[in-house]
Amino acid sequence: MNLWRETVLVAGKDLRIEARSRVTLQQVLPFGLIVLLLFAFALDPDRGVLKRVAPGLFWVTVLLAALLAVSRAFSIEADNGARDGLRLSGLDGPALFLGKAAAIAVQLLALEVVLALTVVVLYGIELDTLFPLVLATLAATVGVAATGTLYGVLAAGLRVRETLVPLLLLPVVAPVLLGATRAWEAAIDGIPSDAWPWVALLGVFALLYTGIGMLAFGPLLEEA
Amino acid sequence: MRFAEYVITGWVLTGLVIGGYWLWIVRRIRRAERSQGVE
Amino acid sequence: MRLLKPQVSRVLGWLALVAVVVLALFGLWGAPPDAVQSDAQRLMYVHVPSAWIAYLAFGVTALGSALWLWPRTRADVWDRLAGASAELGVIFTALTLALGSLWGRPVWGVWWAWDARLVTTAVLFFLYLGYLALRRIPTSPESRAKRCAIAALIAFVDVPIVHFSVNWWRTLHQQATVFNPELDAKIHGVMAFTLWFGVLTFTLVYLYLLDLRYRLLALDEDREERELRAAIAERVAAERPPTPTPTPADRAPGERAPAVPVVEVAPQ
Numbered sequence: 001m002n003l004w005r006e007t008v009l010v011a012g013k014d015l016r017i018e019a020r021s022r023v024t025l026q027q028v029l030p031f032g033l034i035v036l037l038l039f040a041f042a043l044d045p046d047r048g049v050l051k052r053v054a055p056g057l058f059w060v061t062v063l064l065a066a067l068l069a070v071s072r073a074f075s076i077e078a079d080n081g082a083r084d085g086l087r088l089s090g091l092d093g094p095a096l097f098l099g100k101a102a103a104i105a106v107q108l109l110a111l112e113v114v115l116a117l118t119v120v121v122l123y124g125i126e127l128d129t130l131f132p133l134v135l136a137t138l139a140a141t142v143g144v145a146a147t148g149t150l151y152g153v154l155a156a157g158l159r160v161r162e163t164l165v166p167l168l169l170l171p172v173v174a175p176v177l178l179g180a181t182r183a184w185e186a187a188i189d190g191i192p193s194d195a196w197p198w199v200a201l202l203g204v205f206a207l208l209y210t211g212i213g214m215l216a217f218g219p220l221l222e223e224a
Numbered sequence: 225m226r227f228a229e230y231v232i233t234g235w236v237l238t239g240l241v242i243g244g245y246w247l248w249i250v251r252r253i254r255r256a257e258r259s260q261g262v263e
Numbered sequence: 264m265r266l267l268k269p270q271v272s273r274v275l276g277w278l279a280l281v282a283v284v285v286l287a288l289f290g291l292w293g294a295p296p297d298a299v300q301s302d303a304q305r306l307m308y309v310h311v312p313s314a315w316i317a318y319l320a321f322g323v324t325a326l327g328s329a330l331w332l333w334p335r336t337r338a339d340v341w342d343r344l345a346g347a348s349a350e351l352g353v354i355f356t357a358l359t360l361a362l363g364s365l366w367g368r369p370v371w372g373v374w375w376a377w378d379a380r381l382v383t384t385a386v387l388f389f390l391y392l393g394y395l396a397l398r399r400i401p402t403s404p405e406s407r408a409k410r411c412a413i414a415a416l417i418a419f420v421d422v423p424i425v426h427f428s429v430n431w432w433r434t435l436h437q438q439a440t441v442f443n444p445e446l447d448a449k450i451h452g453v454m455a456f457t458l459w460f461g462v463l464t465f466t467l468v469y470l471y472l473l474d475l476r477y478r479l480l481a482l483d484e485d486r487e488e489r490e491l492r493a494a495i496a497e498r499v500a501a502e503r504p505p506t507p508t509p510t511p512a513d514r515a516p517g518e519r520a521p522a523v524p525v526v527e528v529a530p531q
Contacts, residue, residue: 150417154410158400167396168414171389172421175428182432201428208420216413223406226301227369234306234365235291238313241358242283242468249475256482 003098006091010099015106017076024069024107032065032115036122045123054123055184058115059177063144065111066104067166070148073104074156083156083224093218097149101213105145112137129187132195136183139202143176146209153217156224176205264481266344266474275471282464289457297454303369308457310362312465314384317359320352320469321387324394325419328412342408343484345415346398347476351469353391359384379430386425390418404484 001009018024039057043049050057077083086096120127127133151168155161179198186194225231267275290308297304327345330336363381364374375381397411450458 147417151414154397154414158402160396160400164393164396164400167389168393171386171393172417174386175421175424178428178432197431201424201431205424208424209417212417212420216417219409220413223402223409225305226296227303230365230369231291231302231305234362235287235309237361237365238309238358239283241354242472245354246472246475249472249479253475253479253482256479256486260482260486 001091003092003095006095007098007102010091010096011102011106012099014073014076014100014103018103018107023072024111028065028068028072028107029111029114031068032061032111033118035061035064036115036118040122050123051125054119054125055188056177056181057123058119058184059140059180061115062108062112062141063170063173063177065115066108066144066148067169069104069107069111070152070165070169071162073100073149074152074161077156083221087221093221094214096221097153097213097217098210100152101142101145101149101210104148105141108141108145109138112141125188127188129192129195132192132199133184133187136180136187136195136199136202139199139206140176140180140183142206143202143209144173146206146213147173150209150213150216150220153220153224156221176202179205264478264485266340266477272471272474275467275474279464279467279471282460282467286457286461286464289453289460294453294457300370303366304454306362306366308461309465310359310366311458312461313355313359313362314380315462316465316469317352317356317384317387319466320348320355320473321391321419321422323348323473324352324415328415328419331408332412332416339404339408339481339484342404342412343477343480344473345412347473347480349391349394349398349415350476351472353388353395355465355469356384356388356391360388377429378433379426382429383422383426387422390421394418404488 036057039061040050043053077086116127119125148165148169151165151172155164155168158164179202183195183198183202186192186198265272286308290305294305294308296302300307324345327341327343327348331338331341331345360381363384367376368374394411394414397414398407400407402410
């Protein structure tokens, strides 16, 4: 089988598990919504603060939700020797990586759509110039999914995985938070063309860590 | 010296950190070498 | 077991100590106060070298990690070097941040500023912490080395991205001009000498401590290996039919555990 078919196979498996268990839908999404709500408790909705910092709050929420999504993506393989199954499946490391990362990315994108609508409603912002915004979101999501998958497999099988992955992941994706927030800000109430350099940065990040992930996933899976 | 409190704090901190770390390593090396000698 | 021969290490240690004393003399007394920063400049003589070591140590960790990962150069020494350097790195990164704050308060009026160098150093600190947390997990040395090596490289690649993006962000916002962290380009004479001497001093300190920390790491890992083998041997002996086997308490000091032919550990 070629890389594409294997990737689709792995991604399909993960997404089907989600379709049946609905954990992302029923647990991670509400978590994201609650975080958005909590920000309003913390930041006094009446003084326009929420509206101004809405892009940042959105992306912080997405990152926190991503931590859960990554944790979930690897806990589904923790039992019943499922990881051994992956190793023995004959599938290539790169394909396994791309498949898992793609599944996480798809789930994150779905989350982001709902969270974005929520931010529009709750914080009162307006999303008009969509094109740079959407591209930035796509690139950022791929970057987060790739790094998340990378750290997820790195910590797979370790008992401290759940506290370790956040500590490892968040510093590394700081540029994604930065770029995505600036891109959104530019698109919403700035000069939309200002978003493009940030989109480029996000794209480079996504490509870089996808590449690293494809190389490192196989060797790391062997250790898990 | 102007800002003496900042300057002195900084230098003392540097000395303590480097010296303290050195001491910590040396003591643990001695302990480890001693236990290795026993075996 | 060691990076440097004992005599070399000793000489290096004394050199480093002398250099520190000389640096203190110059930094606290010999160099004149700066025209703008006044005596706060004296913090630069430890802050800048500390920052240099923070990044150097990180580079060494990344290099060690890469050399370990590359099959042809894989050897314990690189993994241990990476680990030893990382601990030094986190200490010097923390020191850099603290000294920077102590400098910033009198000069800028604030304990912290959001510019590229400070933010990148803060991120570096957390990247180190993550690496060290990973190192502390008790897995097999090979497994730990592989995970740590890859984690180090992931982080290493990220540092320039962080720096670039923050720098870009802050210059776009024109905040950088107020808190310009650029060293006074006109620094010269005794001040320039002291600064460079500081970099040399800290490098000597780093190399000396690196060798020490490496030695400690090697000793600790060997001890863990021994204890593991002894524990396995005990376990195997316990599961055999009851023939009097010497337990560790019976063994005279100096006697090693009896060699066990085939070690078949019962699955957990």
